[in-house]
Amino acid sequence: MSWWDEKPLSAMNDEEWEALCDGCGKCCLLKLEDEDSGEIYTSDVRCKLLDGDTCACIDYPNRQKIVPDCIKLTPEKTLEIKWIPTTCAYRRLAEGRGLAWWHPLVSGDPNTVHLAGVSVRGRTIAEADVDTDDWESHIADWPHWEPED
Secondary structure, eight states, X not given: OOHHHHSOGGGOOHHHHHHTOOXXXXXXXXXXXXXXXXXXXXXXXXXXXXXXXXXXXXXXXXHHHHSTTOOOOOTTHHHHOTTSOTTOHHHHHHTTOOOOTTSHHHHSOTTXXXXXXXXXXXXXXXXXXXXGGGGGGGBOSGGGOOOOO
C-alpha cells in the first residue's frame, strides 16, 4: 500500500497534500451558475492564472490574492464542493476510490494525466478572450468524462 492509501486526507502534511494534485487543471475552469436553479456548469474557460498548455497555475503561491474567488481546497471542502470533478484525486480518495491508473503518483509520469485525456490541455479558452454575452456557449461536458480504471 502507498502512503496516500494509508493516510486520511486530514492527516496529510502540506507536501503530501500538494503531491496529490494530478495537474489536470479542471478545478481552474470557470463555473457558471444558473440563476434560477442554482445548478453549476463547468465551462471551457480557464482562470487567468492557468497556463492552458502546462495545466499549471502561473502564480500558485499568490493565486488567492490575484483571484479572490479561487478556492483553497481542504480535506473538509473535498466532499462539500459539488463541482469538484469525479477524476480529482482528492475527491477519489475522500470517496474511498483510490488514485486512478493515470495519476502521476501511480504511473510515475506527470504526462499520463494528459495522455489519458483527463486534463484541460488544449481544450480551453483564455478568460480575456471570452465574449461575456456568449457565456452559455462555453459550457463543456468533457470535464466530467473519466477513463475507465
